[in-house]
Amino acid sequence: MGLFTQTFINGILIGGIFITIAVGFSIAYGVMHIVDFAVGEWIMLGAFTAFWLNVYTKIDPLLLIPFIALFFALIGYLFQPVIQKVVNIKHRSAAMMALAFTFGLSTLLRGSALTLWGFNNRNLVTMLSEKNINLFGITLPAIRGVATLFSIIVTAAFAYFLYRTKTGITIRAAAENKTVAGLMGIDGHRISRLVYSIYVGLTAMSGVFIGCIFSVFPDMGLRYTAFAFFVVVAGGMGSFSGAIVAGLMLGLISSFVSVYVGGAYVFLILFFILYLILVFLPKGVLGKGW
Amino acid sequence: MPISKSFSPVKVIVLLLTMIVLFTLPFLVSSFILRIATGIMMWIGLALSWNMLGGYMGYISFGHGASFGVGAYIAGMLMTQLHLPFFIALIIAGILTYIFAALVGYPTLRLSGSYFAIGTWAFAEMMRQLVLVLSVTGGAEGLRLPPMLNDNFFYFVMLALALIVFLVAYLFFENSDFGLKVKAVREEETAARTLGLNTTWIKNQVFSISSMFAGIIGGAFAYWITFIHPDSVLGPLIADQMVIMVLLGGIGTLFGPILGAIVLYVGNQYMLVMWGQSSAYLIILGFSICLVILFLPEGLLSLPRIIKRKGSFSRLIQQKNQVSK
Amino acid sequence: MDLLEIKNLSHMFGGLKAVSSLNIKVKAKMIYGVIGANGAGKTTLFNLITGIYHPTEGQILLDGTSLVGKQSFEISRLGVARTFQNLRLFNDLTVVENIHVGQIYHRKLRKVKTKDLKAKIGSLLELFGLDSRAEDKAGNLPYGMQRKLEIARALATEPKLLLLDEPAAGMNPKEVQGLVSLIKEVKRQYCDITIVLIEHQMKLVEGLCDYATVMNFGQVIANGTVKEVQHNPIVIKAYLGETEVG
Numbered sequence: 001m002g003l004f005t006q007t008f009i010n011g012i013l014i015g016g017i018f019i020t021i022a023v024g025f026s027i028a029y030g031v032m033h034i035v036d037f038a039v040g041e042w043i044m045l046g047a048f049t050a051f052w053l054n055v056y057t058k059i060d061p062l063l064l065i066p067f068i069a070l071f072f073a074l075i076g077y078l079f080q081p082v083i084q085k086v087v088n089i090k091h092r093s094a095a096m097m098a099l100a101f102t103f104g105l106s107t108l109l110r111g112s113a114l115t116l117w118g119f120n121n122r123n124l125v126t127m128l129s130e131k132n133i134n135l136f137g138i139t140l141p142a143i144r145g146v147a148t149l150f151s152i153i154v155t156a157a158f159a160y161f162l163y164r165t166k167t168g169i170t171i172r173a174a175a176e177n178k179t180v181a182g183l184m185g186i187d188g189h190r191i192s193r194l195v196y197s198i199y200v201g202l203t204a205m206s207g208v209f210i211g212c213i214f215s216v217f218p219d220m221g222l223r224y225t226a227f228a229f230f231v232v233v234a235g236g237m238g239s240f241s242g243a244i245v246a247g248l249m250l251g252l253i254s255s256f257v258s259v260y261v262g263g264a265y266v267f268l269i270l271f272f273i274l275y276l277i278l279v280f281l282p283k284g285v286l287g288k289g290w
Numbered sequence: 291m292p293i294s295k296s297f298s299p300v301k302v303i304v305l306l307l308t309m310i311v312l313f314t315l316p317f318l319v320s321s322f323i324l325r326i327a328t329g330i331m332m333w334i335g336l337a338l339s340w341n342m343l344g345g346y347m348g349y350i351s352f353g354h355g356a357s358f359g360v361g362a363y364i365a366g367m368l369m370t371q372l373h374l375p376f377f378i379a380l381i382i383a384g385i386l387t388y389i390f391a392a393l394v395g396y397p398t399l400r401l402s403g404s405y406f407a408i409g410t411w412a413f414a415e416m417m418r419q420l421v422l423v424l425s426v427t428g429g430a431e432g433l434r435l436p437p438m439l440n441d442n443f444f445y446f447v448m449l450a451l452a453l454i455v456f457l458v459a460y461l462f463f464e465n466s467d468f469g470l471k472v473k474a475v476r477e478e479e480t481a482a483r484t485l486g487l488n489t490t491w492i493k494n495q496v497f498s499i500s501s502m503f504a505g506i507i508g509g510a511f512a513y514w515i516t517f518i519h520p521d522s523v524l525g526p527l528i529a530d531q532m533v534i535m536v537l538l539g540g541i542g543t544l545f546g547p548i549l550g551a552i553v554l555y556v557g558n559q560y561m562l563v564m565w566g567q568s569s570a571y572l573i574i575l576g577f578s579i580c581l582v583i584l585f586l587p588e589g590l591l592s593l594p595r596i597i598k599r600k601g602s603f604s605r606l607i608q609q610k611n612q613v614s615k
Numbered sequence: 616m617d618l619l620e621i622k623n624l625s626h627m628f629g630g631l632k633a634v635s636s637l638n639i640k641v642k643a644k645m646i647y648g649v650i651g652a653n654g655a656g657k658t659t660l661f662n663l664i665t666g667i668y669h670p671t672e673g674q675i676l677l678d679g680t681s682l683v684g685k686q687s688f689e690i691s692r693l694g695v696a697r698t699f700q701n702l703r704l705f706n707d708l709t710v711v712e713n714i715h716v717g718q719i720y721h722r723k724l725r726k727v728k729t730k731d732l733k734a735k736i737g738s739l740l741e742l743f744g745l746d747s748r749a750e751d752k753a754g755n756l757p758y759g760m761q762r763k764l765e766i767a768r769a770l771a772t773e774p775k776l777l778l779l780d781e782p783a784a785g786m787n788p789k790e791v792q793g794l795v796s797l798i799k800e801v802k803r804q805y806c807d808i809t810i811v812l813i814e815h816q817m818k819l820v821e822g823l824c825d826y827a828t829v830m831n832f833g834q835v836i837a838n839g840t841v842k843e844v845q846h847n848p849i850v851i852k853a854y855l856g857e858t859e860v861g
Binding site (some may be wrong): 035085086089091093095100105106110112127254267274275280 | 350388397398399404407408409413420422476503528534568569570574575577580583588
């Protein structure tokens with residue numbers, strides 16, 4: 001089977017995970033109005049937590065996913081008031097202060113991981129690690145296939161939640177206009193807390209998959225923060241459909257550049273494209289962003 | 291806190307003493323201390339340059355390290371490939387960094403707030419990746435400059451640069467019409483435009499000048515440490531530290547960046563001595579930013595003011611309690 | 616002589632027509648009112664005149680010079696100054712600094728001496744009753760003073776045309792009275808100035824304006840003297856609704 005097709009498939013598959021990350025990130029931005037520089041670190045922590053739990057309990061990382069999702073959702077829930085306090089600061093550059101705060105948070109988490117666990121790569125091994133699926137003559141690494149499937153299910157569930165349930169609609173209302181939503185009896189603080197915990201839980205969970213597909217090391221956060229920014233900016237902040245398109249774009253670009261140009265060029269090209277999109281298409285590729 | 295226009299004798303004496311100490315330092319301390327002082331001067335210059343863009347103008351850049359690194363590499367390449375002498379290479383590096391920033395600034399400054407922060411961050415990362423793959427820069431092998439081992443020389447170079455940046459900040463940003471225009475851009479850009487200010491030009495000038503100074507300091511740094519690499523001069527740590535130093539000291543003030551640079555750099559050097567090269571530094575760095583933003587968003591410089599206010603407040607409570615007895 | 620002429624001005628936001636086919640003529644040295652309910656397009660009109668938006672159609676002429684397509688700062692330099700409906704002061708700068716920003720460009724242009732600039736600031740502070748708070752940060756002033764500061768800052772640019780966007784918003788009746796006398800005093804001291812004022816408080820408009828335009832849903836529904844538009848049946852219908860009349 002052709003290299004092109006394989007690369008294409010891999011790109012789409014990895015894109016699926018990026019979409020999940022981007023959707024959570026985007027909604028968190030919409031409701032709380034902060035750009036979380038630490039998004040990559042939540043991924044890294046999810047991967048590491050799975051790694052250490054696997055080492056000590058021997059339970060397969062994939063089976064640990066529900067636990068990790070809930071655990072990190074709880075962490076997000078507990079930590080959110082701190083973030084809220086930062087967002088509420090009465091300073092002339094309040095939004096920037098929040099951004100700088102998450103920037104500090106990411107440095108703190110990354111430093112902690114480096115100090116505790118060292119620079120080395122770890123491998124997160126699951127029962128699916130070496131297996132492949134054969135579908136219509138195409139070979140998929142099983143783990144990627146499962147990851148994408150899972151991402152699709154989770155993203156679809158999240159979409160259903162946002163668009164079809166009462167709580168979901170209040171979240172979207174709060175994201176569009178906190179003040180007016182407040183006037184209609186929507187408790188902004190409760191919503192923010194809920195959204196932030198969902199976001200952290202989802203992101204850490206995605207980290208487990210990423211850890212299985214690639215590898216786990218403390219510096220990995222930086223690149224996924226960049227990816228998250230890419231998807232959200234290219235897709236347009238807050239746009240669900242934009243996140244899907246941009247996630248797939250990111251997956252395809254990184255896959256193709258990696259295979260046909262060289263791994264070292266992936267980031268160069270990605271950052272360059274991100275920069276161009278920011279400057280020339282500020283509302284994202286589909287023009288639907290905030 | 292603007293320096294008041296009055297020339298009190300105390301201020302003049304302090305100024306003279308400081309100048310005397312600064313200029314005679316190499317003859318007073320060991321080379322180890324001198325090298326730390328050189329580093330402090332370098333970071334004072336860098337923090338002050340970042341403050342022009344992030345403090346006075348309110349455009350928080352997470353990619354200012356790119357200007358530093360670009361200056362370092364230009365100076366380095368001019369010295370190794372064209373065999374230009376140091377000061378010539380430095381001046382050309384400054385000019386080229388200025389031009390580079392003016393070009394990059396034009397599209398980037400159209401972004402605002404968070405998008406500007408992400409954009410500068412992305413751009414800086416891109417530069418690091420670019421330098422890694424190019425062979426003319428030495429790529430991942432780094433670039434080796436002609437050696438120069440003279441502690442006194444580099445101390446005076448960094449001191450001079452820090453003084454120049456300080457003077458520019460004092461004369462053009464803290465107390466001048468230009469500075470007012472820059473602050474107006476920070477406060478209300480649209481309103482400033484309706485008052486006749488060409489904010490596009492102002493933003494571009496500040497971005498370019500601020501980057502130029504970072505670039506010149508980068509060039510000096512390259513010669514000082516003799517060997518540069520994309521991770522050492524274009525890595526996120528340079529930009530991180532600039533941001534934290536200014537936030538820690540007091541963003542938008544004249545002395546805040548100086549205070550923040552001294553505190554953080556000395557703290558870092560102390561950690562290096564005590565515990566060696568450690569990623570624990572990152573923990574402290576990150577933690578400091580979080581604490582400063584949560585509890586002291588105006589930086590250390592605002593501490594006296596806050597203590598005074600809390601002091602008078604508790605006195606007020608005491609008085610009230612006494613009256614109601 | 617018409618200082619400001621607006622011909623067939625239209626502006627779209629995506630698919631929404633914010634203003635359509637506006638025709639307004641403002642004679643020099645008069646005080647002109649623009650009246651209308653919220654959403655009628657009044658602030659959009661100001662934003663179009665001051666170059667914050669570029670109109671999709673139509674012409675804006677200041678003393679015969681076209682303003683369409685020009686940048687906000689260019690338009691300011693041609694002699695147009697404005698205030699904002701929701702206050703855009705330089706909060707971290709002092710009262711004096713706020714006013715001085717208005718002077719900076721014009722100082723360069725007319726090579727005015729510092730002494731004269733300071734005198735100008737002084738007289739503005741006096742006129743607007745801000746001298747007691749001159750060195751305070753604009754963000755710390757009481758609301759009424761902030762509104763006055765914004766007008767003072769706009770006047771510092773020595774404009775031909777002063778646009779005031781709801782200057783009395785949030786003011787109590789006593790403050791509104793004060794504002795009316797203040798604007799009258801401004802007109803007296805700057806006798807060549809033309810003032811256009813957006814308001815929906817009729818008392819203010821009656822007290823100050825010679826002529827007015829009434830807008831509704833982005834269109835002009837009446838033009839004329841204040842008395843004329845007040846008694847215009849179309850205006851009455853738009854404001855009071857069909858059931859009230861007859």
